Amino acid sequence: MGDQEVKLLGVWASVFSKRVEIALKMKGISYEMVAQDLSNKSPELLRYNPVHKKVPVLLHNGKAICESLIILEYIDETWKSGPSILPEDPFARSTARFWAKFMDDKIHPAIWKIWGSRGEEREKTIEEATEHLKTIENELKGKKFFGGDEIGLVDIAGNFVALWLDVILDLVGIKLLTKEKFPRLSEWTDDFLSNRVIKETLPPREDLLAIFRSLFGQSN
Structure with a gap:
């Protein structure tokens, strides 16, 4: 899909962040992991997820997608390379x-x-x-x-x-x-x-x- 900028705002020990990392790696998508400290939330996290103020947040060419299950579907629908995460039926x-x-x-x-x-x-x-x-x-x-x-x-x-x-x-x-x-x-x-x-x-x-x-x- 041409040049892609993919960033993940996440935490290494987070169940939800790891879900997104699994999906990105399954699809073979290069991404930058931007580690977050949830006891001192970054301006970036507050800006891109102002509602829940939680990780993970996927940034795809500057657009923010929040909530891990929603992000998994977004990844599956956006990148057709690699295995499917959701079935077609x-x-x-x-x-x-x-x-x-x-x-x-x-x-x-x-x-x-x-x-x-x-x-x-x-x-x-x-x-x-x-x-x-x-x-x-x-x-x-x-x-x-x-x-x-x-x-x-x-x-x-x-x-x-x-x-x-x-x-x-x-x-x-x-x-x-x-x-x-x-x-x-x-x-x-x-x-x-x-x-x-x-x-x-x-x-x-x-x-x-x-x-x-x-x-x-x-x-x-």
Whole structure:
């Protein structure tokens, strides 16, 4: 598409920033990563995402696109090189959008609630998270990835489940995503994390553990 200026305002440990980096690398798009400090938000971030003031923000030839799932669709529609992120079929596309939204609306809040809860409340939040994980376990049956044989929108949206979930539960001292309880989700995690682009893009587990410990304390 000729000369392109692609910048990503993001944070190395952000689930949402990493989604966009995965998509850009899958498509073979050169981009400049502009690291952000969310405790001291840059004028650039405030200018380009004045509504939410959050990362990620994709800048494509000076135009800003915000919200990670919207950015993934924009990348897929703008650059036809590389693998498709969303399927062509309208029904399959709508299904992928549904499950990507499920990741954000159900899985994310449930896991963070485990982190922030104690005692009986924590037991309830673990139950809730387990039910949501069972739902996506069932959705994976008979498939390697959520969209079929290749990584697509829902898998990228699920990067939280593949890496961050394990880190958070490790710090809390809970084993939840085991091969016994979630055989398909465990297989999916292994397949997802062993993909070349994913390995190159996601932060090392130890680095995430270290940043979470420093932000929230060793134990919870």
